[in-house]
Every structure is written in C-alpha cells, then in structure tokens.
Amino acid sequence: MMDRARLAARLLATFLDELDEQLRALNADLLALEVAPDDAERLRSVFRVAHTLKGAARAANVPAVEALCHALEGMLAGARDRGAPLTGAQLALLFAGADALADAAQRLRAGGGLQDAPVATLLAQLRNRPAAELRAPSPANPAPPAPPPPAPPPREPADARVETSATAPASAPPPDRVEHAEPVRVGAEKLDTLVAVAGDVAGLAAVAAERAEAAEAFVDRLARAQRVGADDSMRALFGETGALVRAIREGARALARASGELTHGVRELRLRPVSDLTEALPRVVRDIAVSVGKDVGLALEGTDVEADRLVLDGLREPVLHLVRNAIDHGIEPADERARRGKPARATVTVAASLAGDRLRLDVRDDGGGLDTAAIRAAVERRGRVAPSDPRALAAVLFEGGTSTRREATTISGRGVGLDLVRAAAERLGGAVDVIWEEGRGTQFTIETPVTLAALRAVLASAGGQRFAVPTGAVERVLRVDPGDLRPLDGRLVLPGAVAGDDGAPVPVVSLARLLGPPLAERPLEGRVPALLLAGGGQRVAVLVDEVLDEQEVVVRPLERAGPAASARYAGAATLAGAGLVLVLNAAFLLAAASAQGGPSPALGRAAAGRAAAPRRVLVVDDSITTRALEESVLAAAGYDVVTAVDGAEAWRSVQEGGFGLVISDVEMPRMDGLTLCATIRGSERFRDLPVILVTSLDRPEQRERGLEVGADAYITKSSFDQDDLLQTVEQLLGRSA
C-alpha cells in the first residue's frame, strides 16, 4: 500500500516546480496579450495554463490555487468563446493572478499556508465582480470543433448542470511554447551529487595513472636488476610483471578517458539556456517602466546561449539589478529624449554571447550615459581624488562600502548596488565592466565562466597556504597530540581509540609534507589540528596548520593543469574577498595516505614514495671500522645503508641506481674518493647525486681537491661527530628532493 502522505508531499513539490514553469509561460503570454489583446493563440494558451494549473493544484491538494485558477479560467473562457479581446481590467486581474500564484508558490515552499495570501484575497475580489464582466454570454455560436459538424442549432439551457460552454479550442499553442520535448526533471541536489561523484572519479583516475607510472618505474628497476644475475624463471616473472603493469597503465588510461567523458557529460547536464535567466525580465521591465512612467521596451539577444545553471542562478539578481538601474536611472525622461531626437520608446537590451569558455552578458540602454561630473563630485565629496580618466572614474562605481552606495545613489544615481553586482560576478569567477557614451547610452558587461561546480568545503591552512577540502570527505576535525602517534608498518598512525572510535588505526600525514615544496612544514607543537578524512573504505588524518572555516565554494576546473596537479586538486575556488584557494581532491589525499611509506618518523621529512630512493645512502670506506660506525649512525636515523670497500665497487653500485647520497673516504685502493666523485659528476645520469667526502683534518689540500671535483660537503674524520654527519646528510637529501 502506498504511503499517501509521502505521495502527497512529493506531488506538492512537483506542483511547485510546475507552478514556476507555468507562471513563466503565463507572464510571457500576458505580456504579449497586453500588446495584442486579440491574439487568439495567446488567449488559448493562457486559458490552458489556468486549466492545467487548476488540475495540478487539485492533484496536489492546494484548494486555494485551484479555486483561483478556476475563477481565472472562467473569466478567460468567456473571452475566448466570445472571440473578444481581453479588457484592460481583465488583463490587470490576470497579472494580479500571476503575482498571487507566484506569491503562493513562495509561501508553500516556505511551508506556510494560504489563508490570508493574495490568492485568497484576489479570489474574493474575482467572486465579487459582476458575473457579466467575467463571463459575458456569447451571442454567437462557438466555433465548432474539427472536423466541423453542421452548425449546431441554438440550444436552450435545459439543465443547470449543462452550461453554455465552449467547444474545444483548435489547439495550436503560441510558437514559443511548442515542440520542445519536455526535459527530464532532475533535482538540483541530485545533479550536484553527480558532479561531486564525477569529481571523485576524476581524482581516482588521476591517482590510478600515478600508480601505474610508479609500477612502471618499479618494473624498469627490476629489469635493470635482473641483468645482474637472474635465472630464466625470474626473467619470465619479470616479463609477466611488465605485461601486468602495461595492462594497469592501459586500464588507468581508459579510466581517465571515461572519467573525462563523465565529467564533461555531467557538466553538460547542468547547462541551461540563458532564457532561464531572462524569462522574468519582460514582466519586470514592464512593471518598472509603468511604475516610473517611462516607455521602455526590452530586447533580448542570444537567449539560447547555454551556461551552467549555477552561473545563471548567480547572475539572475545582478542582471535584474542592472536592468532596474537602466530603466530607473539610465533612461532619460520623455522630454529629454525628445530634445535629443531619440525615439520615445527607450530600449533596454540584455544580450548573451559566448567568448570561448566565458559567458558574456551585456545590459545596454539607449539612455543618457553615465553622468561623469556627478560621479566625480560624489567621489570628491568623500575626500578622495577623483581619477581624471573616465574609465577609472567609472570603476569607482563598483567599489564596495555602504557610504559609497548611499552617495552614489543620491548623486549619480548609477552606483546603486553596483558593488553587489561586482561581488556576485566575482563569486562566479567573473568580472564586470561598464562603457558608455554621453547622451547615447550605457552598457554594463558581466563576464563569467560558462561552467562551475559548487560544493561545501572545509578551509584549512598548511605551510602558510590555504586549501579547501570537500566537506563530504571530512568525517571530523581532530586535534592530534603528537605523543599519541604510533609507528606501524613504517608509517605513523593514530590509534583508533584516539581518533574517536575503536576502529582501525588511522594513518597520519602532514598536508604540507604531502604536497611538498614550496610548502614548509611547521614543527609540531602542542596539539595539531587535523582533518579526519574518510572515503572508499579508507580513513586518514591530515595534519594542517589551522582549520579556518566551512563554506560553499564555487569550483572551477584548473585549466592546463598537468596530471600531477589534476590528481591533487579538484579545481580552484574564489572566496568572497579572500582570493583564490585550491580545492584538494579527497581521493588523492586518501590514496596518498594509504600508499606505502608515509611520513618519516620525525614527521618532518620526506613523505611517502618520494623518500624511497633518496633515503638510500652509499657508504664507501676501506676501513671496516669507519664503515660500521657510519652505517650504524645512519641506519639508526632511519636511512637505508649500502656499503662499498673502494671507489670502483662504489661506482658499480651507484650505476645500479636508487641512491640518494654517497658518503666516501678519500684515500682508498683501486679508485680513490676524489676519482669516484669526479666520475659521478662526469656521468650524465648521476651528476646531481650528492657526495660527501670524509677528509683528514691534517690534509687541508684534500678539501680543496674535493671541492674542485664537485663534492657537496666534507666531514672531518678526526672530529667525527654523528650529529654533524646526520645534519649534513639531511640537508643534502632535502635539497636534492
């Protein structure tokens, strides 16, 4: 059995959407009828709207709307059957009806009732009007339906239930409402969810590509290693591994392609014609023009240009505002227009066009242009120097500040809310501009990207920079006590109990470290803020410097970003008054945290994969004592140490690759340290490999020779100090990374 209440709620929601849609059509029809009251097509269209809404209101159980539509329908049926044009009074009632219905939609959305709403008062008004006015009887026979039967004889009203009534309208709708297949209705939230999912998939695809690359590099290393000595079965295994990796890479590419298409497709879904934005304007222009007593026509251009629903939503208010300003302040009074020899009927034009991936909206009027003298005076009265360049002067109009607005309002009449227009454009990643010609007209232009995505994001700072992380991926915000961190499988974790539940330990990464230079990681002091991210069955605590805020951001894709950046960032967002932030890809953070490695024990060192190669150190010394000493110091600090007994053996090891640093004695048999260093510097592959020479205090010339052949540092053997060694190693490894 169906849940009636739920069905009723769903029907009401559907009805409210339908009401919006029908009201747009209704207003368009009424405006047309105001110009041409005998347009029979429009009249039929208005009738149908009232009729359809009546039925829909009944299905959705909104009796007040049903009753009003019924009354309007009755009035319209009279006019339609007589074939008489609507009277001014009837049109006014219909306009009032449209407004009352719009108001009802708002009230219902807000969960309110309609007892004292305009729908109710208007209905009472309609019912009190003399019947003759609303539904004059038709002296003529109604038009017969098709196919036309012989002319119907005059009928006598035999029964109260059999009303004098119309025949069916020969239904051909007005041209602007025909023949476009009704779009599938999708809730905006569902679409946003889809966008978010597409973003996640894109992030995962980029991560997969990175992993495929890493796997490939690994296989390359394996292949080199196998040259040294591997039997046939090993070789076969290498071959298989290679094939496997190629398959992974292919898969990653295919995933990236599909993800690209998905992202594109989802963005396309959100495209709506600019007419969505301009639909309300004819009515608005009419109403404002009437209220200020000006004769103004509206011209719309390029309304079929498509842009993201979010962009259009964001531009609705600013455009409305500019149009209002144009009529109110831009258009001159009638006498002035006459003096200038302009047509009595002024024109406000809203034109949309595409310039590459930017949407351009022009709001033009053929009025008097900006009054630069007035603006200048206003600026100077504020105690500022008015720019002499008129364009720079005009830019002042867009500046914020209440006082600016108030003064601009009274003086120039054109600054009203222009700062808000600018702010709205900037929130969308766009900009505003104005050009004008004295006595000829003004044009405001808003330019924004065509597509956007909006999501809620947590703002945090790391390494002195701000980032946004999609809120959906953030499970909680934590403050991590470094003392709680435990090493596990070579990385640091936060025990589940500390992370706030009894689940599995949560890996911990530092955001600054994860993203790498130029971000500097702060030393850990006290409790460190962290974002606990969850997704795809994984969790990770990401250490940040500070958690700042949570807000809705409009995300624009990064253009021309490389694969690494695409993996890391979902895009960029402009924050109101706070510039640009990068929006991190949650999938990337989760994947990076689950990758092998993780932060070094000191949490202050190279993270994850990057550390694997550089942290291998080659120690070269003919003295077994020195070798053992250095090896133990370095290993204790977490380095992976390989040893060689002379320069020749060391060079062979170096060529096998994988070392981040070489520490070598100078005097050795077969090949000494200086020659080793020179050989390394001379090779194309390893010339950047850091080399530390360990010299004797009593042989200063060795130091000079060492520097000549390109050693990066030296350590004095007799003053051997393990801190000195570790510090030097760390410094060099950090640099080469």
Place this chain on the structure above:
Amino acid sequence: MSGAGRTTPAAAGGSRAPIRVLVAEDSPTARALLVELLESDPGVRVVGQAANGAEAVARAEELRPDLVTMDVHMPGMDGLEATREIMARAPTPIIIVSALAVDDVGLSLEATRAGALMVLPKPESPLTAQFDQQRAQLVAMVRAMAQVKVVRRWRAGAPAPSVPAARQTLAAPAGGERRADVRAALAPVRLVAIGASTGGPAALRDIFAELPADFGLPLFVVQHIAHGFVGGLAAWLGRESALRVKVAQEGEVAVAGTVYIAPDDFHLGVARRGGRDLRVALSAAPPVGVFRPSASFLFESAARVVGRELVAVILTGMGDDGVAGLRVVQTFGGRVLAQDEASSVIYGMPREAARAGVVDAVVPLADVAPRLIELASGGGRE
C-alpha cells in the same frame, strides 16, 4: 468479461506479463499522481510518459504499449488529435483521463468517437477520501480496457464508423426482422429506452445526430459513465444533435424529441401517474449487479409502464447489463434492437442479449436511427 473474451484470446489465460501503460499528461503533477496510482498495482507498469500529444503519438508508435491514458488539454497536439493519430498509426486501447469541466468532457467524448474506449476522471489528491476508490476504479478499468482489441481508424475517414449497406442486411437475422416489422405495424410506440456502456457515448452521438428535432418520442438513456461526467455527456450530445438532451430530473414529464440521461447514482425509470403523460422516475434502489444506473432497471421499468409501446435498444458495452431487463421487455411485447458486432466497440451486452434470445433485430449502428424514425412514425400513423 464476455466482450474481452472474444476480442483477445490471450487475455483468457490471465497472463502474468504486466500491462504496459503509456501516460500522456502535460502537467507534471497530475502525471506523477497517475503514474503512482497505476504502478500501485503490481500488474501494471508505466513504460512511457508524454507531456503533449505529439510525444504521446511518438511514444505509442515506439513503445507499442498495451494501453494509453490520455489527457485532453495539452499544448501542441491535444488529446483528441493524439487519439486520432494513435488510432490511425498504432491502434491502442486509450482511456481518456479528463477533468469534469463541461469543456473537457466534450473534448474527451469527441476522443471516444476517434477511437478512445472510455473516459475517466482525473485522480484527486491522495489526501482526499475518495482516493482509494478512484485508484481501484482506475486500475480496474486499465486492466479491463488493456484487453480490448481495437481496430485501426483511418485518419481521413469519417468520424462515424459507417457500415456498408450490403452488410446491414446481412447483419440482421431474417426471422427477427419479420417479427419486428409485424409488430411495428401492430402497435404504436410511446418510448425509446437505450442502454449502453463502453463505446456508448460515441454510439449515442451517432444515433442522435441522425434523429430530427421533431422526433416523435422521448428517449430514456442509461449510459455507464464515470461519476461526474453525465452533465458533460448531456451537453456534448446536445451539441451534436438536433434533439434536446438533458440529465433526467425526478418527476419531469417526458417530452418527444428529448433525451433523458440517467444521472449519477440513480436508476432511471418510467412512471405514468394518471393521464397519458410519461414521467421520469428516479430510484435509489440498490445497484443491479454493480450498476446504478442500470440498463436492466430502465428496460424493466419502461416495459412495465408502456408494455408493447416500447422500443428498447441495447448498445455496445462490456458485460451483460440490460439483458435481464430485456426479458421483461419481451414478456410485455416490446421491441428490442441490438447493435451488431461489427459496429460495436465492445460486443458484450448486445451479444449477451442476442444469446439470451431477447432481441428482435441485430442492426448496425448506422441503422438504429432510421429504424427508430420508422418505428416512431409508424406509431404516429396509427
């Protein structure tokens, strides 16, 4: 049901495949409600939705649904035009779902002439008391109508299915003919009583359109139609014919050339209280079978009052309402005409009547009006 059994043998097995329905309705709200109602029955599946007539035609051709529910007022191509197109291109059982306004009902009934099977009211909000009843009615009708085999209607053809003359004589059993002729010569006729169900409005329209304004008899009609539509039906029939057509009111005197249609929820009967005047007698007696008004009630009541001065006509429709009443008509010596199979949308009630042996003549629809004129004038001569 008998009509269904004949037309669609597959239906007899009670096949488990769900009934595939296309919903054509321009209001998203009304559409959502219809879809919900239809799909509340596990045996019904909405396979397509259309927001205007043109879409409905395209979907019907493409999806070949078992049934279409059709709104009448839609932008672009309306429900009437869409019905015509579908019946020409991809004949499908169509139920018109209409508001009760007289306008809408007229247009809906016009659509039944174009081949739609029946008219049902638009469902109301789930918060209303009659919701469940409406749902049950809708689903029951969809189930029944989906079984009906509909025939192609040629788009350009005349609205009334005119049957070739040769067929008319073939359709009438010779014996019955003779009997009726004999009786016509013997007795005057005072009243015409007509019973109809599915397909009835279009059939009534075709009969009444051929009767002159000075037709000499009153006509009493029981037409099964969804609650609320009878006023619209009367208005439409009145527009389409020279006769006066009204919803019958208790006690009014029956006047020649006037059609009295049974109102919702009352049986229509005939009374004579002194004098010669026949009057309308409405009755709230229990439904006959599931019907109130019932054709059987009308036939029996008329037969008891006017006896052999009665012509009873049983028209297209599912089931067998009327048959029991026709037995009484026969007993009292009245004449019975039954619509033939070829011209019936659903050959149910007329067939049951013919089987029961209570029919004097089986005639094509196009012959009913001439026959009535003949009987009326014959009666007048006497």
